[in-house]
Amino acid sequence: MKQAVTDIADVLKSMNEKLGSMQKTIDSQHDTICNLNRNINKLNAELSKRNTIIEDLRKRLAKYETPDKNSNNSSTPPSKEKMKDEVVRPTKTLRKTSGLKPGGQAGHKGCTLLKTESPDSVENIIPSYCNECGNSLEDSELVLDYVTQVISLPEMKPIVKEIRHYVAVCSKCGARIRSHAARKRGTNAVVYDASVKSLVVYLSVVQFLPYGRIADFLL
Known part of the structure; x- marks a missing residue:
């Protein structure tokens, strides 16, 4: 009788040991599964973030590939533009004033056309009568006032x-x-x-x- 009880106790002890070992294995697998789930959640979050970035980049790229038509990039008149296009259109120059007067500044080295010493033709502009008394100036003394040269191209x-x-x-x-x-056949005469x-x-x-x-x- 004692031997039977001892055998049952040994069997129960062995079963408890196996159950304990199985529980440890289950706990270890549970920890592994939890770690995998956490990694999967991290990867899903990163993938979602990247998808958001990709979608944002696609929208930004679409603005350049197929921009909305307005008066700046098409023949659309300003009256047909959307309100946002009218708002963002610059209304004045972005250049800052320098505080200087327009034109060449003091000390600026000028650049102009130079006169030639041998013009192709000379035209004299001589008054024919006096504006004060109406006298003829045909034989009057001539004094050179100034000279201009006009450059033109032939026809x-x-x-x-x-x-x-x-x-x-x-x-x-x-x-x-x-x-x-000798002239070759097929060649043009002009x-x-x-x-x-x-x-x-x-x-x-x-x-x-x-x-x-x-x-x-x-x-």
Whole structure:
């Protein structure tokens, strides 16, 4: 009888030990699960924060990719603008006053056109009669008051030069002699010389004028 009781006690003790070990395992797993849940919550919070930042950046980028149309970036008249566009539009310059008077300042080195010593033509402006008494000033003494020079450009007019290529017929043998190259078939009889070509290149490459406007300018 005592042996049976002892065996039952040993079994119960062994079961208690196993239950204790299982409880420790469960507690350890519970702690691990709690740590994982805390990490998951942190990751979810960080992910939510990043999603908020991404959404904010998308909205800010959309303002530049597809901005609202107003009178500054489209043909929309100011009367059709939204109220916020009218409010944010600058109404005055942001530059601060320097306190100086407009124009060149004292001590400023001026820059102007220089007169030429050999003008292409000279025009004399001479009064013909006296404003005081009406006398003729035809033979009166002239005193130079001042001189001005006006710079102008000649009229832009194409100069067409016709070149006639002759063939000489030898009176002795009848041979037809030319001092120029024979004209090739398909070539144009009217061409531009190097001066026109260089001007077209300058206007197109340097001044960025389209060929249509260059043609209107030259012809």
